[in-house]
Amino acid sequence: MSTLVVQIPPRQRLLARDPGSSPTEASLATEYAYALSPDGLSLSAQGRCPVALLPKAAGAVAVLSDADVSWHRITLPKAPTARLPAALIGVLEEALLEEAAGVHLAVAPGAAAGQPTWVAAVDRNWLTTELATLEKANVFIDRVVPMSWPDEPPTGHFAELGDASRGATLTWAHADGVAHISLQGSLARA
Template sequence: MTDEYPYALSPDGLVLEAQGQCAASLLPKADSVVAVLADADVSWHRITLPKAPASRLRAALVGVLEEQVLEDAELTHFAVAPDPAAGQPTWIAAIDRPWLRAELAALEQANVFVDRIVPSAWPDDPPGGHFAETDSQHNGGEEGITLTWSHPDGVACLRLHGGLARAVVPLPAPHGTRWSATPGAAAAAEQWLGTTVNVMPPAQRLLQAARTLWNLRQFDLARRNRGTRALRDAVRRFLSPEWRPVRWGLAGLVAAHVIGLNLWALHQRAAIDGKRDAVLAVVKSAFPRLSENEIKRAPLLVMQREADALRLAAGKPGDTDFEPMLQAAAMAWPADQPPVENLRYENGRLSLAATAWGDPQVEQFRSRLRPAGWQADKGSDGRVTIVRIGTTGGPR
C-alpha cells in the first residue's frame, strides 16, 4: 500500500487551491474525492462489448478478456468506457484487483472515501503525449524521462532513452496532438520533439484527469451510498459552500415558522380566554348568587348543577331520569317481542331483560334509539342497557 499520496485540492475542479504529498490520515477534507491512478497502473483493451445484463456483464468480460490480460482475469478489475453500447466496440480498463481493493480499504480506514477512480491517461482523439521525470533521472537527460502516449488505438508508457519511443510515436505527430511535460522533464521533452511543450505540474495533471468522464469504480467496487456513509455524504454536501444559500433559506424558513407558530398560539390563547370569559359571564348573569371563585373553578359543571336543581324544584324530569328513558325504550321496542319482564334503573342507566332477543332485534333497537341520543348495548347477562350518549357509562 502507498505510504504517502500526492494530492491536489480545488474548489471547482479548475483552480488549484492547495497541493502536496502526505499520509492518508493527513489528506485535507474535501466535498468530493477522486483517486487518480498512475499511467502504468491501467492496461487498455479494445473489445466488442458483450450483450449481457448488468448483473452478468463482468463475468462476460472475464470470458472475453481472459486471454488478453497478463494476470488471472478473476484477479483483474475491469471498467467499461463511459456511455457504452452493447454489441459495439469499446475500451475496457484493467487494473490489479487486490491492489486496488487494498488501496481503497487503506483510504477508508483513514476516513477518506473515494467517490470516483479515474485514469491519468486514456485512449483519446486527438492524441496527447505527457513527459514526466522518474526517480532515476540524471542531469536532465533522456534516461530518466517517460512518455505517456495516448491515442485512438490505446495508451503506451515509453522511455525516451532508446528507439522504442521513436518507433511508436509518429513524428511529425498527427494534427491537434497535445504535448505536456512536468517542469523537470520539459527541457528533455522539447529537445526530443524539436518543439515546445505545455508545462504541466503533477497537481495540474491530477485536476485534468479528475475532469474525465471515466469512472473505474464499477461492478463490485462501485460506490454504495448506504447507512451512515450515505448520511455522512449528505451532511457533507449540505455543509459545502455551494449549499450556503440553501442553508440560509432553510434557516429563514424555520425562523418564520417559529415566529408564525408563536403568533398563532398567542391568537388562539386570546380566543380561548375570550370564550372562557363569555361562559363565565353567562353563568354569572344566570346565577348571580354564586361566588366568582366558585364559577371559575368549573363553570360548566356549576351551570349543570344549578340547572338540575331548578328543574327538580319545578318537578320536571331530566334527560336521564327514569320516565324519559322508559318512554324512549317503549318507542324503540321491537314489535315482535313481548313486553319487558323486568327492568332496573340506577344513576341514568336503564337495564331491560332481553334474553330472547337475537342480534337483529338488538340492532333494530339500537338504531331506533341512536337518533334520539341514546346508546343501547346488550351484555353477557342477556340484558339491554340504555344510557344517554355523552354521559358517564356511554360513549362520548
C-alpha cells in the first residue's frame, strides 16, 4: 500500500489567517514537502510542490512542524472515553495559551489512566484549515503526526525556516519535552 507523507508548512505567526477562514488561492499555491513510499520501507519520490501536484497514494500522513505543537506532561484522568476530552481540558485549562475550544488535544499512544503521559496541543482552526486545503486537492489525510515528540534517547535536528533570511532553528526532543529554538537573535547566544 503506497503512503504519501506531507509536511504541513509551519503556521505563519505574524500573518496568521483569521480563525476558521477558508483556504485562499495563496494557500493553494503554497509548496508542500512530501515523500512517497510504495511499501512503507523505501522511497519512490520526494520533493516540494503545490498541493494540486502532490502524488496520489492509497494513504496519506500529515506531519506538523515542531513550532506548531505544544507538549504538556499530565497524569491522564480516569474518565470514560466519551468524557476524556472534557477531562483533558479541565486538567490543561491553565496551561493552554488559547481558549480550550480552539485547541485540538492528542494523547500519547499507549497512555493509561492514572499514569503520567504527554498530551500534544495544536490550534484547531489552523489544523482544520490546512486539512481542508489538502482535501480540496483530493489529498485525504489518514493520520496527523508531530515531527518531534518527547522521547528517550534525546534527539535533535536543525531546520531552515523557509528562506535563508529567516534563519535556522534547533529542535531538541528529550524525556522532559521538546524545545524549539531560533538560532537567530539573542536567545541563541544566551
